[in-house]
Structure formats: C-alpha cells, structure tokens
Amino acid sequence: MTTAIGYNPVAMDARTNETWLDELRSPGPVRDMALDDLHSIVRKGLPYALSRWLSPDDPLFTPLVDEVTQETLLRVLDQLDTFEGRSMFTTWVHKIAIRIALTELRRKRWQDSSLDEMVDNEENPAPERLMADSQASPETSAERTDIMTRIRRILDEELTEKQRQALIFLGVQDLPMEEAARRMKTNRNALYKLLHDARLRLKHRLAAENLNAQEVLSAFETR
Amino acid sequence: MDTHPTAKPQIPDELIENLIRSLEHTHDEECTCEDVYAVVDEFAEAEFRGEDAARLMPLIKQHMELCHNCCEEYEALLDVLEKSQSA
Numbered sequence: 001m002t003t004a005i006g007y008n009p010v011a012m013d014a015r016t017n018e019t020w021l022d023e024l025r026s027p028g029p030v031r032d033m034a035l036d037d038l039h040s041i042v043r044k045g046l047p048y049a050l051s052r053w054l055s056p057d058d059p060l061f062t063p064l065v066d067e068v069t070q071e072t073l074l075r076v077l078d079q080l081d082t083f084e085g086r087s088m089f090t091t092w093v094h095k096i097a098i099r100i101a102l103t104e105l106r107r108k109r110w111q112d113s114s115l116d117e118m119v120d121n122e123e124n125p126a127p128e129r130l131m132a133d134s135q136a137s138p139e140t141s142a143e144r145t146d147i148m149t150r151i152r153r154i155l156d157e158e159l160t161e162k163q164r165q166a167l168i169f170l171g172v173q174d175l176p177m178e179e180a181a182r183r184m185k186t187n188r189n190a191l192y193k194l195l196h197d198a199r200l201r202l203k204h205r206l207a208a209e210n211l212n213a214q215e216v217l218s219a220f221e222t223r
Numbered sequence: 224m225d226t227h228p229t230a231k232p233q234i235p236d237e238l239i240e241n242l243i244r245s246l247e248h249t250h251d252e253e254c255t256c257e258d259v260y261a262v263v264d265e266f267a268e269a270e271f272r273g274e275d276a277a278r279l280m281p282l283i284k285q286h287m288e289l290c291h292n293c294c295e296e297y298e299a300l301l302d303v304l305e306k307s308q309s310a
Contacts, residue, residue: 048306049299087264091304095264098299102292151239164232171238177256177292189257192290199249202242213246220240 020089024080035073038093042069045094046101053105064104072097106176113174147219150211158205163198166191245289254286259293267300271308 015023015034023034046065047056054061075096083092159167162184169180181191206213234242259266266283269276277284287294 045303045307048303051302051306052295052299086262087268091264091268091300094303095260095267095296095300098296098303099260102296102299106292148236148239151243152234155234155239164234167234167238167242168232171241172235188292189255192256196249196253199242199245200251203246203249206246213243216243217240220236220243 015089017083017085017089021080021083024077038076038090039069039073041090042072042093042097046097049094049098050101050105053102053109060108064101068097068101068104071100075100103176103178107179110174110176110179144219147211147216150209151216154202154205154209158201159198163194166194167198170195248285248288250285252282253289254282256286256290256293259283259286259290260296263293263297263300267297267304270301271304 023030043065076093169175177188177191181188262283266276266280269279287297
C-alpha cells in the first residue's frame with residue numbers, strides 16, 4: 001500500500017512504499033542501492049531524533065549513530081514482512097532506529113549516572129527524608145501520617161513482590177524500562193502490564209476504602 | 224520510622240505520591256508498549272499533518288501520558304518528521 005501523505009521527509013527518497021519493499025527484497029545491486037539510500041536516510045534522521053538528548057559534538061554521538069544505523073538496517077531487513085504500510089516506509093524505519101538509539105542511550109546514561117551516584121553517595125550520604133515538616137500544623141502532620149500509614153498498609157497488602165520490585169527499580173533506582181525488564185527476566189511490554197495491574201489494584205482498593213486519589217494528593221501537597 | 228516484619232523494600236514517599244498521581248490516568252483497559260510501538264509511526268504522521276492524533280487514537284495518547292519511554296520515542300519521531308521537512 002502506498003501512503004501518500006503529501007510530504008517527503010527526505011528529498012532523496014522518491015520511492016513509494018512498494019518500491020522500497022520490492023527493491024529491498026531484490027537480490028544484487030538493486031538491493032544494495034536501496035540499502036545505501038536507507039543508510040543515508042537513517043543517518044540523516046538520527047541527529048534530529050537525538051537532538052533532545054545528545055549534541056553532535058558529544059564524543060558519544062558518532063559511535064552511537066554508526067552503531068544504530070547498522071543495527072537498524074539489519075532489523076529492517078529482518079522485519080520487512082511486518083511492515084503493514086500504515087505509514088511511510090521511511091517513517092517506519094525511523095521508528096526502528098529511534099527505539100534502538102534511545103534504548104542504547106538510556107542504558108549508557110543510566111550506567112554513567114549510577115557511577116556518578118556511587119561517587120556522590122560515598123562523599124555525601126543522602127539525608128533521610130523526614131516525614132514531618134516542622135512548619136506543618138500538628139493536625140496536618142497527624143492527618144498526613146495517618147494517610148501515609150493507610151497507603152503503606154494498602155501497598156503492603158495489594159502489591160505483589162514483583163510489582164514492588166518493579167516500582168523500586170524504576171522509581172527509586174531509576175533504571176530504564178529495558179534494564180529493569182532484563183533484571184526481572186521479562187520484557188518492557190510485560191513490565192508495563194505488571195505496573196498497570198499494580199496501579200489498577202491500588203485504584204480499586206482506594207475506592208473500596210473510600211479514599212480519593214485527590215484527597216490523598218492534597219495531604220502530600222500540604223507538606 | 225515504620226518497621227516491616229516481612230523486610231519488604233521500603234517505597235519512598237515521593238514514589239508513593241507519583242504512584243497515586245498516576246491513578247488519575249489509570250484505566251481498566253490500557254494499551255501496552257507494543258501496541259503503541261505498532262502504530263506510533265502512523266500516530267506521528269497524523270500529528271505532523273496537523274490532525275488531532277490524540278482524538279483519533281485516544282488509547283495511544285493515554286499510554287504516552289503514563290509511559291515516559293514511549294512518549295520520548297514518539298517525540299523523537301515527530302522531531303525527525305518536522306526537522307527533516309524544514310531542513
């Protein structure tokens with residue numbers, strides 16, 4: 001199916017979706033030329049895709065772009081039959097490149113920040129978070145403590161060990177989804193479902209206890 | 224300080240707050256990351272054309288409000304479409 005959406009993100013790409021598929025499935029020089037063009041398109045798109053995270057001047061930039069471009073082309077060839085033609089072929093390819101690039105970037109960033117954090121923690125141990133705020137009134141402090149106790153009890157009763165572990169990995173240790181999933185011997189999709197189940201259980205339990213999320217949050221906001 | 228006889232890892236207050244906050248966007252039926260990945264190219268193109276992609280695919284939008292990673296990937300794809308056009 002050709003998707004004619006009235007723009008051409010990369011001027012050199014005049015192929016329709018069918019042409020891309022035909023050429024990439026053809027053996028020999030036709031496929032080589034299509035792959036060369038696709039290589040250029042991916043390389044041209046990646047700086048835009050990474051612009052919020054990585055400057056082209058960063059020493060990480062070029063090796064990352066090289067690695068991601070190669071991996072993208074391999075994955076595109078491998079997944080060619082899964083392309084359904086619901087977008088332009090090149091948009092689909094950029095999507096694949098972005099998933100690879102950001103997964104790798106998150107992994108690298110997390111490794112670096114974990115190292116920084118280890119050094120920081122050794123030099124400046126983090127202070128314990130205080131439950132009570134010295135400026136809060138006794139009533140406010142008591143209400144907050146009461147709500148927090150109830151919420152902690154609900155979490156203890158409702159969350160499975162896996163759900164708790166996932167929350168700690170993502171919310172406390174700041175692991176990227178892929179890394180948390182790897183440690184839990186699962187995948188990003190299943191991890192999302194696990195957390196969705198946790199949120200849903202919590203939501204239903206709060207409702208059953210006549211606790212409104214907004215009321216709970218306002219107790220937090222009075223800190 | 225709370226003590227937990229079962230020695231479960233303690234969930235900090237801030238994480239509990241974020242969890243409670245996320246309940247406002249929690250629905251019985253939600254898309255998964257795979258569902259979003261399958262259509263994010265179509266979603267980004269619709270947005271790029273100036274269509275209201277969130278209205279056309281509300282479940283995708285809803286997922287991205289909760290899933291930071293999927294949201295980042297969508298925004299990166301939109302950047303590619305927009306910046307390639309203006310280059």
